[in-house]
Amino acid sequence: xxxxxxAGGAFLRxxxxxxxxxxxxxxxxLGHLVLVPLAGIAAALxxxxxxxxxxxxxxxxxxxxxLWVPLTNTFLIGFxxxxxxxxxxxxxxxxxxxxxxxxxxxIGVLAALPFMIPTFxxxxxxxxxxxxxxxxxxxxxxxxxxxxxxxxxxxxxxxxVTIVLIAHLYSIAYLMIVAALVLVGRxxxxxxxxAGAPRSQILRNIVFPVVTPTLIAAGALCFAEAVSSFSxxxxxxxxxxxxxxxxxxxxxxxxxxxERGFVLIAVMILVAGAFLALSALAQRRGQAFTTVTGKAGxxxxxxxxxxxxxxxxxxxxxxxxxxxxxxxxxxxxxxxAQTGALFADPTLHFWIGQSDPGIAQGxxxxxxxxxxxxxxxxxxxxxxxxxxxxxxCGLIVGTAISKERYPLRRSLLEQVSFLPLLIxxxxxxxxxISFYGAPIGPLPSLYGTPTILVIAGVAATLPFAVQAVATxxxxxxxxxxxxxxxxxxxxxxxxxxxxxxxxxxxxIAGFVLVFVKMVRDLDLxxxxxxxxxxxxxVLAFRYASDxxxxxxxAIAAVILVxxxxxxxxxxxxxxxxxxxxxxx
Amino acid sequence: MKRIITxxxxxxxxxxxxxxxADPSADLxxxxxDEGTVTVYSxxxxxxKVEQAFEAAYPGIDLIPFDISxxxxxxxxxxxxxxxxxxxxxxxxxxxxVVVGALVEPGHLExxxxxxxxxxxxxxxxxxxxxxxxxxxxxxxxxxxxxxxAPVSNLWELTTxxxxxxxxxxxxxxxxxxxxxxxxxTLQSDAMADAYKAHFGxxxxxxxxxxxxxxxxxxxxxxxxxxxxxxxxxxxxxxxxVGQDNPPIGFTSYSDRRDNEEEGWALQVANxxxxxxxxxxxxxxxxxxxxxxxxxxxxxxxxxMGDNCCSGGVALEPFYVxxxxxxRTDLAPHPDAIPLSDFNAWRIDPEAxxxxxxxxxxxxxxxx
Numbered sequence: 007x008x009x010x011x012x013a014g015g016a017f018l019r020x021x022x023x024x025x026x027x028x029x030x031x032x033x034x035x036l037g038h039l040v041l042v043p044l045a046g047i048a049a050a051l052x053x054x055x056x057x058x059x060x061x062x063x064x065x066x067x068x069x070x071x072x073l074w075v076p077l078t079n080t081f082l083i084g085f086x087x088x089x090x091x092x093x094x095x096x097x098x099x100x101x102x103x104x105x106x107x108x109x110x111x112x113i114g115v116l117a118a119l120p121f122m123i124p125t126f127x128x129x130x131x132x133x134x135x136x137x138x139x140x141x142x143x144x145x146x147x148x149x150x151x152x153x154x155x156x157x158x159x160x161x162x163x164x165x166x167v168t169i170v171l172i173a174h175l176y177s178i179a180y181l182m183i184v185a186a187l188v189l190v191g192r193x194x195x196x197x198x199x200x201a202g203a204p205r206s207q208i209l210r211n212i213v214f215p216v217v218t219p220t221l222i223a224a225g226a227l228c229f230a231e232a233v234s235s236f237s238x239x240x241x242x243x244x245x246x247x248x249x250x251x252x253x254x255x256x257x258x259x260x261x262x263x264x265e266r267g268f269v270l271i272a273v274m275i276l277v278a279g280a281f282l283a284l285s286a287l288a289q290r291r292g293q294a295f296t297t298v299t300g301k302a303g304x305x306x307x308x309x310x311x312x313x314x315x316x317x318x319x320x321x322x323x324x325x326x327x328x329x330x331x332x333x334x335x336x337x338x339x340x341x342x343a344q345t346g347a348l349f350a351d352p353t354l355h356f357w358i359g360q361s362d363p364g365i366a367q368g369x370x371x372x373x374x375x376x377x378x379x380x381x382x383x384x385x386x387x388x389x390x391x392x393x394x395x396x397x398x399c400g401l402i403v404g405t406a407i408s409k410e411r412y413p414l415r416r417s418l419l420e421q422v423s424f425l426p427l428l429i430x431x432x433x434x435x436x437x438x439i440s441f442y443g444a445p446i447g448p449l450p451s452l453y454g455t456p457t458i459l460v461i462a463g464v465a466a467t468l469p470f471a472v473q474a475v476a477t478x479x480x481x482x483x484x485x486x487x488x489x490x491x492x493x494x495x496x497x498x499x500x501x502x503x504x505x506x507x508x509x510x511x512x513x514i515a516g517f518v519l520v521f522v523k524m525v526r527d528l529d530l531x532x533x534x535x536x537x538x539x540x541x542x543x544v545l546a547f548r549y550a551s552d553x554x555x556x557x558x559x560a561i562a563a564v565i566l567v568x569x570x571x572x573x574x575x576x577x578x579x580x581x582x583x584x585x586x587x588x589x590x
Numbered sequence: 591m592k593r594i595i596t597x598x599x600x601x602x603x604x605x606x607x608x609x610x611x612a613d614p615s616a617d618l619x620x621x622x623x624d625e626g627t628v629t630v631y632s633x634x635x636x637x638x639k640v641e642q643a644f645e646a647a648y649p650g651i652d653l654i655p656f657d658i659s660x661x662x663x664x665x666x667x668x669x670x671x672x673x674x675x676x677x678x679x680x681x682x683x684x685x686x687x688v689v690v691g692a693l694v695e696p697g698h699l700e701x702x703x704x705x706x707x708x709x710x711x712x713x714x715x716x717x718x719x720x721x722x723x724x725x726x727x728x729x730x731x732x733x734x735x736x737x738x739x740a741p742v743s744n745l746w747e748l749t750t751x752x753x754x755x756x757x758x759x760x761x762x763x764x765x766x767x768x769x770x771x772x773x774x775x776t777l778q779s780d781a782m783a784d785a786y787k788a789h790f791g792x793x794x795x796x797x798x799x800x801x802x803x804x805x806x807x808x809x810x811x812x813x814x815x816x817x818x819x820x821x822x823x824x825x826x827x828x829x830x831x832v833g834q835d836n837p838p839i840g841f842t843s844y845s846d847r848r849d850n851e852e853e854g855w856a857l858q859v860a861n862x863x864x865x866x867x868x869x870x871x872x873x874x875x876x877x878x879x880x881x882x883x884x885x886x887x888x889x890x891x892x893x894x895m896g897d898n899c900c901s902g903g904v905a906l907e908p909f910y911v912x913x914x915x916x917x918r919t920d921l922a923p924h925p926d927a928i929p930l931s932d933f934n935a936w937r938i939d940p941e942a943x944x945x946x947x948x949x950x951x952x953x954x955x956x957x958x
Contacts, residue, residue: 067799067956075958140755140817142828142838244761244820247958257763261661262688443673451673536666537631537656538677552635552657553823 028497029415032406035399036422039465043437044429050268050440059265072254072266077273080233080250083168084281087232088225090172094324095179095224096217101321103187104195104213106307108318114184116325118577120177122569123332124526124543126237127562128170130550131332133241134339134559136161140245145555148335163248170238173328175231179224186220187213195308205308226285227427230278234430236529241550251277252432252529259436259533268440271433282427333566340560356556372560381540382564385525388456388541392463393521397513399464400471401501407472408479427469431529438462439533454536466530467520474516478509518576522569614706614892621885623650628886631667632682633660633873635823636908643904644893651886660685661766664692667878671698676880679887682894684725684873685766687773687944694718699876704892707918715917721872722894724915726844727771728868728935732829732837733858740860741839744789745775745782748839749810757811758828758840761818762954766947771841771869772954773947774936776804781865788864805953812957822846830855841868844913844935859913861934870915870935896921 050056063073095117101107102114120128137147138161150156159165194216198208236252243249249257251274259267310317343353353359359371372378403423410416426434438461442452452458464471486508490500506513524530528543535544542565550558622628628651630637637655644653658666660683670677681699683689693699701719703711715721731740742748748757762768775782779802786794786803800806817838819825825842832854839860847857860867875894881887895918896902901910902921909916912927923929 062952066952068952071955071958141758141819141824142831143834145824145827245817247818249958260665261764261766262665262692439669443669445674451675453669453673454675454677536670536677537658538629551820553821553827 028402028406029410029419032403032419032423035403036419036468039399039461039468040422040425043434043441043465046441047268047272047433047437050265051272053265056265056268059263059269063266063269071249072258073251073270073273076249076251076254076270077277079164079239079248080252080274080277083164083171083239083250084229084233084277086168087171087175088229090168091176091179091228092183092221092225094172094176095181096183096221098176098180098321098324099183099187100213101317103184104308105310105317106314107310107321108314109322110318113318113321113325116329117180117321118177119325119570119573120174120328121181122522122526122566122573123174123329124237124528124562124565124569125170125174125235126241126528126543126547126550127336127526127566128174128328128332129167129238129241130546130555130559130562131335131339132166132170133161133555134335135331136166138162158246162242162246164243166242167238167248167250170242171232171235173332174238175228176328178231179228182220182224182227183217186217222285222288226282229281230427233278233281234274234432234529236430236432236532237547240547252430255436256432256532264436264440267436271430271436274430275433278430333563336559336563336566340556340563342556356560372557372564377540378542378545378561381542381545384456384539385542385565386568388459388463389521389524391456391460392467392524393517395460396464396467396471396520397474397517399468400475400516401506401513403468404472404475404479405497405501405505407476423472424469426466429466431466431527432533434462434466435530435533438465454539456539459531459534459539459541462530462534463520463524463527466527467523470519470523471516474512474519475509478512478516479505515576518572522572525572526565526569613897614704614889618885618889618892619648622883622889623648625883625886626650627652627654628680628883628890629654629656629678630680630682630890631656631658631663631678633658633663633684634682637682639908640894640905643907644890647893647904648889651889653890659765660689661764664688664766667693667698671696671879676878676882678878679881679883680890681876681878682722682873683876684871685770686872686874686940687770687938687947688766689874689876690718690940691944693876698879699874700879702875702877702888702891704888704895706892707895710920711917712919715872719874719876720891720895721917722875723873723909723917724870724930725767725873726868726870726913726935727767727841728844728870729839729860729863730826730829730842730844730846730857731839731860732831732834732856734832734856735834735837740858740863742860742863744785744864745807745866746786746789746810748816749807749814753814753839755815755817756836756838757814758817758819758825758838759842760822760825761820763951764820767869767871768841769947769951769954770871770938770943772808773943773950774869774938775807776802776950776953777939777942777946778865778936779804782807785865805950808950808953809957812954826853826855826857830857832856845909845911847913848911859928861928861932863934866934866936868935869938870933871938871940872917 051060062068098113098117102110102117107113133147135148136156137145138150138156138158139146140158140162147156147161194212195208198212203211234252235250236256239248239250239253240256243253251270255267255270255274258264258270340356341352341354343355355371357371358373360374403419407416407419407423410419429437438458439453442458442461445451452461486504487500490504495503526543528547531541531544532547535541542561546558546561546565549555549561630653632640632655635657637657641653641655645651656678663681663683664685667678667681681693689699699719701717703716703720711720729740729742729745731742742753747753760768762772783794783803794803794806796802796806797809800809817828819828822842825840826846826849828838829840829842830846830850830853831837842857844859846855847859849855850857875891877884877887877891893905896906901907902916902918906916910921910924912924915923915930
């Protein structure tokens with residue numbers, strides 16, 4: 007609502023009020039989304055049952071297998087995954103942005119995809135390919151069926167969990183490092199090259215210093231994601247009794263000892279949080295370098311010479327193994343009468359088959375199963391609603407952060423809005439159950455409602471939404487907003503008439519990221535869903551654990567298609583999504 | 591031939607058995623049809639077969655089935671009812687040792703015994719909830735690979751090198767009936783000690799922190815790389831799949847033998863194993879507190895108890911199988927099954943099991 011403003015005093019007052027209103031709104035949002043659920047867990051731990059659980063988990067006879075061994079496993083996985091992701095993602099990022107490697111276009115597109123593929127889908131595809139005869143000859147994977155002797159350590163436990171997580175998470179590192187390398191600007195390296203510096207020195211003295219903060223951030227993010235992953239160890243760990251904090255926490259909560267689960271979840275939050283805090287400290291030391299950029303005069307790519315094609319083949323192998331191969335394994339498995347016998351006895355039963363009492367207790371193919379059709383639409387609806395709600399919250403919080411003039415308050419808003427990054431999805435789910443699961447005063451319980459899924463989804467994706475809003479806002483010249491404000495426009499009006507239209511493409515990209523995270527997420531929703539509110543990922547996980555592998559694989563393939571389609575659609579919308587692929 | 595004998599036996603049971611079971615009252619059917627749907631949480635995937643039979647019998651009522659383990663049902667029903675929400679109408683579950691304290695005593699589940707069956711179900715199966723049948727967790731082997739009978743005759747053999755990494759069971763930390771089984775083994779420690787001596791010829795020596803022969807068995811089994819899986823169907827496929835030259839052995843439901851033909855399994859119970867092949871326990875049908883469709887819930891429970899036709903009719907067909915012992919007294923035992931009186935499994939005492947199971951759960955956790 008634009009209304010001419012008469013007195014200058016009134017104008018100033020209104021400005022103050024609208025800024026305060028925004029901050030207050032952001033505080034309320036953050037409080038309910040982030041702090042209150044965490045307080046719920048803390049309260050559960052402070053109860054007598056919680057105190058007992060703490061002493062059982064830390065010092066009881068179960069301590070070793072409930073806490074210390076899973077904690078060690080979790081740590082090891084986190085470190086190895088973070089390191090491998092940095093190496094793999096960094097290597098690919100360098101090849102794609104800085105060199106003249108052949109095929110770098112398609113390789114760059116594929117390298118961004120693994121993050122869109124659900125972890126549990128990759129884990130399931132691992133069992134399809136590498137399962138051994140530990141669970142009997144009928145559930146052997148493809149290679150074992152062919153007669154290869156698949157060693158047990160490759161089929162189950164820490165090694166496959168680590169590999170699956172690397173295959174999923176290296177693309178985060180890739181995307182972040184690509185963005186940083188683009189920032190380096192080839193002009194800097196070109197200048198050094200012209201000055202006669204050898205390649206090793208360019209890497210050491212120019213590239214590494216500039217991208218170091220990003221490397222640390224990417225490593226920390228991969229570590230946090232790996233530490234909190236539930237689905238990969240749940241699928242690949244159980245047959246050899248390999249547990250992480252996440253699987254132990256889930257087991258405790260689902261079998262009637264929620265307090266013990268909360269203890270483990272508190273430990274997970276502390277571990278991931280400590281690591282991210284360390285990385286923030288380390289980053290602060292390197293930040294001075296990031297400002298060194300300039301206009302590119304000459305942009306040259308490092309010539310790989312005879313190494314071009316071998317490196318291109320290596321990179322292609324990596325991206326194909328982590329995208330196309332798992333997808334194909336799932337699709338072919340869902341078309342096979344027997345899990346690992348991929349090309350024998352093809353059947354469409356698990357997709358479109360009529361109910362046959364002889365197969366899977368008479369359950370029809372997934373496209374005929376009303377619960378799955380319901381789950382399909384529920385998943386899409388929850389994804390869309392969460393996307394919209396998260397972006398709205400992101401707009402409020404993001405705008406409040408940029409408008410807040412008191413540095414302390416501003417930094418507090420910032421920190422809290424990024425807190426969910428440290429909290430495993432499973433923990434967010436547990437926190438929301440513990441807090442919103444019972445009626446609060448006159449408000450009804452949210453247990454089993456779509457609302458609780460959407461709110462938890464918003465909480466989990468808030469950092470991404472706020473970040474998307476922040477980068478989008480950077481594009482809008484401040485003068486535009488200032489002049490609207492001077493003309494007397496309200497904060498809402500400025501958002502609606504200026505900020506949102508000008509930042510639409512970035513906001514849509516943020517929305518799609520949130521949508522995809524929701525659609526493919528299992529960790530967050532596994533504790534929140536109810537049978538009346540089925541979600542595709544949960545159904546796939548349940549089918550997998552109930553021994554109906556092909557149904558699980560078919561659903562995983564559907565999720566994969568939705569995620570990748572949304573991602574490709576979004577990158578088609580933002581035409582300049584990957585400018586580093588262009589030759590300039 | 592077997593089928594003819596079965597039919598004859600059943601026919602005779604019908605002819606000379608008690609008077610016909612009355613059909614559900616027209617009032618109940620009308621009220622249930624008005625409600626239009628009934629939601630059931632079931633610990634067995636056979637609920638999908640019940641769904642088809644029920645909807646064929648009552649086309650106006652949509653049965654919404656959910657296959658949820660007993661353990662998870664308990665957690666979910668507690669969360670839902672504490673939140674003041676009733677999502678389900680009927681719960682079909684085992685885990686008697688927990689169900690009584692966690693769901694029946696707080697009033698979350700109520701017993702409903704249809705009048706028509708009141709005089710043909712023993713009193714012990716009418717409370718705390720209506721017992722539909724007795725279910726089992728017992729040692730099963732692959733009869734195709736072992737045509738001469740079970741490859742083991744004593745549970746302690748499972749702790750020897752012959753069976754390293756070849757004993758499969760559902761993770762007792764996630765499924766109550768498997769935890770109840772291990773708990774029963776510790777409660778039967780005298781029998782376990784006798785069996786130890788019978789097999790090894792010496793008295794059992796207990797390790798440190800081990801209090802009895804049952805706990806020692808659990809420790810030795812875990813030491814021998816027992817394989818934990820997430821569902822009984824995984825056990826069945828691992829143990830039962832035909833065409834294996836050296837199949838594992840495992841603890842699963844005797845009644846899963848019914849799926850041998852359809853699934854390509856060769857499961858058979860090792861009933862002769864000393865001291866006992868496993869446990870036998872009730873599977874309950876309960877009405878959920880404040881069920882949104884109470885009449886449809888009653889109708890479904892009555893339906894699931896079967897009718898007067900042959901072996902209990904289409905509703906009982908999925909359960910009239912070898913290895914499930916129906917609680918109705920007017921039905922002939924399944925001809926292919928070991929009669930209940932000859933079945934060696936331990937009958938669990940829910941109260942004693944309930945008191946001991948947390949300790950056993952922690953023992954299992956501490957041993958992994």
